[in-house]
Amino acid sequence: xxxxxxxxxxxxxxxxxxxxxxxxxxxxxxxxxxxxxxxxxxxxxxxxxxxxxxxxxxxxxxxxxxxxxxxxxxxxxxxxxxxxxxxxxxxxxxxxxxxxxxxxxxxxxxxxxxxxxxxxxxxxxxxxxxxxxxxxxxxxxxxxxxxxxxxxxxxxxxxxxxxxxxxxxxxxxxxxxxxxxxxxxxxxxxxxxxxxxxxxxxxxxxxxxxxxxxxxxxxxxxx
Amino acid sequence: xxxxxxxxxxxxxxxxxxxxxxxxxxxxxxxxxxxxxxxxxxxxxxxxxxxxxxxxxxxxxxxxxxxxxxxxxxxxxxxxxxxxxxxxxxxxxxxxxxxxxxxxxxxxxxxxxxxxxxxxxxxxxxxxxxxxxxxxxxxxxxxxxxxxxxxxxxxxxxxxxxxxxxxxxxxxxxxxxxxxxxxxxxxxxxxxxxxxxxxxxxxxxxxxxxxxxxxxxxxxxxx
Numbered sequence: 001x002x003x004x005x006x007x008x009x010x011x012x013x014x015x016x017x018x019x020x021x022x023x024x025x026x027x028x029x030x031x032x033x034x035x036x037x038x039x040x041x042x043x044x045x046x047x048x049x050x051x052x053x054x055x056x057x058x059x060x061x062x063x064x065x066x067x068x069x070x071x072x073x074x075x076x077x078x079x080x081x082x083x084x085x086x087x088x089x090x091x092x093x094x095x096x097x098x099x100x101x102x103x104x105x106x107x108x109x110x111x112x113x114x115x116x117x118x119x120x121x122x123x124x125x126x127x128x129x130x131x132x133x134x135x136x137x138x139x140x141x142x143x144x145x146x147x148x149x150x151x152x153x154x155x156x157x158x159x160x161x162x163x164x165x166x167x168x169x170x171x172x173x174x175x176x177x178x179x180x181x182x183x184x185x186x187x188x189x190x191x192x193x194x195x196x197x198x199x200x201x202x203x204x205x206x207x208x209x210x211x212x213x214x215x216x217x218x219x220x221x222x223x
Numbered sequence: 224x225x226x227x228x229x230x231x232x233x234x235x236x237x238x239x240x241x242x243x244x245x246x247x248x249x250x251x252x253x254x255x256x257x258x259x260x261x262x263x264x265x266x267x268x269x270x271x272x273x274x275x276x277x278x279x280x281x282x283x284x285x286x287x288x289x290x291x292x293x294x295x296x297x298x299x300x301x302x303x304x305x306x307x308x309x310x311x312x313x314x315x316x317x318x319x320x321x322x323x324x325x326x327x328x329x330x331x332x333x334x335x336x337x338x339x340x341x342x343x344x345x346x347x348x349x350x351x352x353x354x355x356x357x358x359x360x361x362x363x364x365x366x367x368x369x370x371x372x373x374x375x376x377x378x379x380x381x382x383x384x385x386x387x388x389x390x391x392x393x394x395x396x397x398x399x400x401x402x403x404x405x406x407x408x409x410x411x412x413x414x415x416x417x418x419x420x421x422x423x424x425x426x427x428x429x430x431x432x433x434x435x436x437x438x439x440x441x442x443x444x445x446x
Contacts, residue, residue, distance in 0.1 A: 112330050112421070151440040154422075184425045192422035198335070199377075199415035202407045203439065211442030216426065217374040219434030 004029060004061035006054055006077050007068035008037040011094060011138045015066050016041065018142035020048050022173045029057025031080065054078075058085035064169065065089055071097035071116050072109060075123065083124055090128045090162045092169075093117050093190075094141075096197050105201040108194065117156060117190030128162035130155060131190040132170065135200065137210035142174045144213075151213035152180045156189040182216065227252060227284035229277055229300050230291035231260040234317060234361045238289050239264065241365035243271050245396045252280025254303065277301075281308035287392065288312055294320035294339050295332060298346065306347055313351045313385045315392075316340050316413075317364075319420050328424040331417065340379060340413030351385035353378060354413040355393065358423065360433035365397045367436075374436035375403045379412040405439065 002025045005016040012028060019026045025048045028038045038051035050060075058065055058081040065086060069077040074095045078086070097116040098106040110116055117131035132155045133141045140146060144153075153176055157163045163183060170176040184192060196214075204210050225248045228239040235251060242249045248271045251261045261274035273283075281288055281304040288309060292300040297318045301309070320339040321329040333339055340354035355378045356364045363369060367376075376399055380386045386406060393399040407415060419437075427433050 107335050111335055111418070147440045147442050149440045182426065182429060184422075184429055189425045192425040195334070195418040195421045198418045199407075202412045202415040203405065206405060206407055207441060209442070213440055215438040215440050217370045217372045217436055217438050218430060219370050219432070 001025065001064070002027070002060050002062045004057035004059075004065040005068055006057055006065065006081060007070075008035055008041070009068065009070065011141070012066075012068035013037070013041050014138040014142055015068055015094070016049070017045065018174060020045050024048065024173075026050070027052055027057045027060040029054040029081065031077075054081040055085050058082060058089070061089055063089060063165070065091050067091055067093045067095050067120075069095055071095040072099060074116060074120065078120065078124065083126070086124060086127045088126060088128070090130060090165060091120065091124070092133070092166055093120055093129055093131045094133045096134050096194055098197060105198065105205065108197065111191065111195050115188070115190040115194050117187050117194070121158060121187045128157065128159040129187055130157040130159070130162050130166045131187065131193060132156070132166060135193050135196050136213050140211070140213055144174070144176050147211070147213060149215060150177055150180050151215045152182060154182050154184050154189075154193050156184050156187055156193065158186050180215075224248065224287070225250070225283050225285045227280035227282075227288040228291055229280055229288065229304060230293075231258055231264065232291065232293065234364070235289075235291035236260070236264050237361040237365055238291055238317070239272070240268065241397060243268050247271065247396075249273070250275055250280045250283040252277040252304065254300075277304040278308050281305060281312070284312055286312060286388070288314050290314055290316045290318050290343075292318055294318040295322060297339060297343065301343060301347065306349070309347060309350045311349060311351070313353055313382075313388060314343065314347070315356070315389055316343055316352055316354045317356045319357050319417055321420060328421065328428065331420065334414065334418050338411070338413040338417045340410050340417070344381060344410045351380065351382040352410055353380040353382070353385050353389040354410065354416060355379070355389060358416050358419050359436050363434070363436055367397070367399050370434070370436060372438060373400055373403050374438045375405060377405050377407050377412075377416050379407050379410055379416065381409050403438075
């Protein structure tokens, strides 16, 4: 399947690399075709890997586009990708609206009564936005088995069919266990996962490692 | 030991009840002495239980005062408790600044670049504020073994000795495992745990139960 990946950073390269590894055709998009990191990635990744503009990557995608841009640049990247190129497709939104301009730890540029996931869905009503993977380090996104116990992922989105399609991709391509993926509800529930980041960055600092994730422990129903 | 508990709701009654059960003397404080819920709690809880104003409860405490008021009322409750009555004591802050006035799910009245824990510490610099327990349902606060697996708690505060004292109380009185309590750092890390609540309330909705908590799964150090 032809898939678009927006973003050439660590997250983009990790997602794009895994998708190629599981047999998909991937076009990595950036601000302008010929981005050095995108070219280097495509050259080393074989015939199923290509690169181009954000618009090229979005147009290339049959069904799935992964937003792996930094959250503070996502809206600009999507504008460059173009609503027409995204029309009816599923946008898997991995971005967090983290503002590092005032140093560490970062704050969020949007939270509490709105979220980046919602903003994207409002701006692109004909795109099927599914927020997920934004609560884990990039290495764990595509290799959840790297931790010694099962751990959890969340999905948010207005379109149940799109969420189901993304969950299949998480399970079949990235190795997540279906029963450890929690459907939180509509896209407004992105607030919950984006607002987990302030705790995540502090646990990263306390542990001196990004190699951790959350596991939900549930009780049995009261008698 | 004589301990003050501010608040007569479910959280206050749960904390106060457990403290009495483990042999402490507890005074429950409310806006005015004679609060019906506080009186009922004290009457059923035996000779170690008493009630009074917020100031009475704070003055009664030797070392530990638990802030179990609703987050939107905490600053007013602490003003009534009185800085002199809290001077040098440890304030265990369980409150979350949840605003339910616009319906469910709630938003936060403070977040991102500030937190309720920090506000309290700034207003009462001679009080040793330790934020903890605010990420779990009240029943789990004092009965962590009710879930089928170990799960985790966080502490935030500027005073390491005060944090250590509170961790001892969590372990010795409430039954938490020491190794499942994460010291996040200074009181500004309260932002992380208070901002977990938007995810918490959505998981509550998705699960139709508050009987859950987060467990941090860590990887081994990279080779």
